[in-house]
Amino acid sequence: MSDETDVPQGDAAPPPYSFRTRAIHVGNEIDPLTGAVVPPIHLASTYRQPGAGEWGEFDYSRSGNPTRTRLQQTLASLESGTGALAFASGMAAIHCVTMLLGKGDHIIAGCDLYGGAYRLLHKICNRSGIEVTLVDMADPAAVEAAITPATRLIWAETIGNPRLSIPDLRAISAIARRHGIWTGVDNTFGTPALIRPLEHGIDIVMHSATKYLGGHSDCLGGTLAVADESLFDSLYYIQNATGAVLDPMSCFLVSRGLKTLQLRVREQSATALEIARWLQQHPRVRTVLYPGLPSHPQHELAKQTLQGGFGAMVTFELDASIEETARVCESTKLFHLAVSLGAVESLIEQPATMSHASYDAEDRARFGITDGLIRLSVGLESFEDLRNDLQQAIG
Numbered sequence: 001m002s003d004e005t006d007v008p009q010g011d012a013a014p015p016p017y018s019f020r021t022r023a024i025h026v027g028n029e030i031d032p033l034t035g036a037v038v039p040p041i042h043l044a045s046t047y048r049q050p051g052a053g054e055w056g057e058f059d060y061s062r063s064g065n066p067t068r069t070r071l072q073q074t075l076a077s078l079e080s081g082t083g084a085l086a087f088a089s090g091m092a093a094i095h096c097v098t099m100l101l102g103k104g105d106h107i108i109a110g111c112d113l114y115g116g117a118y119r120l121l122h123k124i125c126n127r128s129g130i131e132v133t134l135v136d137m138a139d140p141a142a143v144e145a146a147i148t149p150a151t152r153l154i155w156a157e158t159i160g161n162p163r164l165s166i167p168d169l170r171a172i173s174a175i176a177r178r179h180g181i182w183t184g185v186d187n188t189f190g191t192p193a194l195i196r197p198l199e200h201g202i203d204i205v206m207h208s209a210t211k212y213l214g215g216h217s218d219c220l221g222g223t224l225a226v227a228d229e230s231l232f233d234s235l236y237y238i239q240n241a242t243g244a245v246l247d248p249m250s251c252f253l254v255s256r257g258l259k260t261l262q263l264r265v266r267e268q269s270a271t272a273l274e275i276a277r278w279l280q281q282h283p284r285v286r287t288v289l290y291p292g293l294p295s296h297p298q299h300e301l302a303k304q305t306l307q308g309g310f311g312a313m314v315t316f317e318l319d320a321s322i323e324e325t326a327r328v329c330e331s332t333k334l335f336h337l338a339v340s341l342g343a344v345e346s347l348i349e350q351p352a353t354m355s356h357a358s359y360d361a362e363d364r365a366r367f368g369i370t371d372g373l374i375r376l377s378v379g380l381e382s383f384e385d386l387r388n389d390l391q392q393a394i395g
């Protein structure tokens with residue numbers, strides 16, 4: 001649970017500021033024109049150039065915008081990368097990664113996968129002749145066994161969805177390097193406050209900024225960050241050519257959200273752990289899937305790799321039918337019945353009928369997305385209020 005970068009450095013060392021300091025200062029340097037401590041939002045779509053055929057730093061806002069650049073600087077710093085890109089949504093960010101591939105290429109993805117990523121890979125990427133195999137990312141041997149000569153990308157989630165499985169990123173990146181394959185990780189549930197996949201040898205880290213990075217359910221966004229500059233150039237080329245960039249207002253909202261990311265995620269994770277423990281002893285609850293519980297299959301790995309908490313998503317299974325489970329999800333008062341996650345207000349949903357409805361029915365059954373499953377996104381309300389709300393809903 002330590003954050004090694006929080007250790008104060010001597011005056012002589014250049015400031016490797018801690019995560020929470022960088023979240024506030026990197027990309028938010030004082031505006032030289034006015035001294036404003038919050039940089040202005042640049043809405044311009046185009047920029048006057050010094051001469052014909054001579055280009056200034058910015059020329060057109062799809063290619064670059066000062067507000068987006070500032071956000072990307074913050075993101076690159078928080079992810080321990082050298083470059084980052086901000087997209088119109090998380091899906092646009094994942095799509096950009098898949099566009100590194102072409103006809104005949106093969107992707108290995110985790111079977112505990114966000115519903116929208118499942119749909120993108122199976123119903124859109126297949127149209128360009130890209131094949132997908134889903135495997136249990138918590139089993140590195142299964143990942144290696146799924147590699148074919150056509151495999152170009154391994155795609156995992158730092159904390160899977162909805163079963164909250166935890167892959168061993170070091171093992172997966174080592175396998176991928178041996179085979180010359182890119183690795184990409186969706187760190188939406190993990191957040192850079194808890195884990196930074198680039199530090200574990202992963203090539204590309206992705207976020208739905210709609211969730212914890214923004215943190216207030218008021219904007220959509222997606223991000224990619226990398227450590228390798230030529231990979232950054234390839235991704236930037238695709239983003240600029242296809243155009244799914246994040247608008248300046250949303251860039252501002254994500255930048256503002258990042259300033260409190262670590263505080264929110266640590267606090268929400270602490271409440272989530274209390275809720276998971278409480279659910280575990282509830283007679284109507286069959287199982288609780290939470291990386292912070294010793295009963296979680298990758299609890300030891302989670303303890304080693306997640307810093308400062310185990311995340312604020314809690315999945316549990318009721319001993320109940322699909323209808324009874326739906327009724328519980330409909331009976332909470334504080335937990336809003338809604339997809340999405342990662343914001344200050346708590347949400348509840350039923351994966352089988354909501355977040356994972358875009359899975360084929362057989363894949364839902366195969367990957368443990370059962371009728372009695374409920375997924376919680378634990379917000380910043382008090383534990384007692386959230387517990388009482390669940391108590392009255394579960395009965």
Ligand SMILES: *Cc1c(COP(=O)(O)O)cnc(C)c1O
Pocket residue numbers: 089090091092114116117157161186188189207208209210211220221222340341
């Ligand atoms: C929400 C989400 C996405 C997609 O992001 P959007 O911003 O909704 O496009 C991808 N992965 C995970 C884990 C998510 O929760």
